[in-house]
Amino acid sequence: MNQISLRLPEQNSVTLVGRLTRDPEVRFTGKGQAMCRFDIAVNRRYKDAAGSWQDDVSFLPVVVWGEAAQRCGDRLKKGLPVHVEGRLQSRAWETKEGQKRTSIEVVARRVQFLSKVTDDSAASEASEAPAAAASDAAGSDEEIPF
Numbered sequence: 001m002n003q004i005s006l007r008l009p010e011q012n013s014v015t016l017v018g019r020l021t022r023d024p025e026v027r028f029t030g031k032g033q034a035m036c037r038f039d040i041a042v043n044r045r046y047k048d049a050a051g052s053w054q055d056d057v058s059f060l061p062v063v064v065w066g067e068a069a070q071r072c073g074d075r076l077k078k079g080l081p082v083h084v085e086g087r088l089q090s091r092a093w094e095t096k097e098g099q100k101r102t103s104i105e106v107v108a109r110r111v112q113f114l115s116k117v118t119d120d121s122a123a124s125e126a127s128e129a130p131a132a133a134a135s136d137a138a139g140s141d142e143e144i145p146f
Helices: 067-075
Strands: 014-020 025-028 034-047 053-065 081-094 100-113 128-130
Touching: 025 067, 034 067, 053 067, 053 081, 067 100
Parallel strands: 053 100
Antiparallel strands: 014 034, 014 081, 025 034, 034 053, 081 100, 100 128
């Protein structure tokens, strides 16, 4: 039997709309690169086998780099809605106690604020914050400030 080898494109992209579950944290790497972290709750509503509506919530960590990180830190607050486009990234580390841990986070390529701006100084900014690519320019995992 001959096997057919398919060449599939590699793709890692995610688009999410949700609300912040906490205020964003902005930190800086040793090289001065801004990084913003926040978590969003993404809701999914579906009908179960009995026909009743159910709500399912996923909580996802988001990382934004560069100028967009600073804008997110200035403009976003707990409870505000956002549209995030980016990629999934897994991280692995070991705790002080020697336990191995892993996590998956969204590295944002683009963050769009979905609420009206009430602050006059922020009103002049665009409602869209394209995030810098989090590859080599974003720094390595050793530079992550938390």
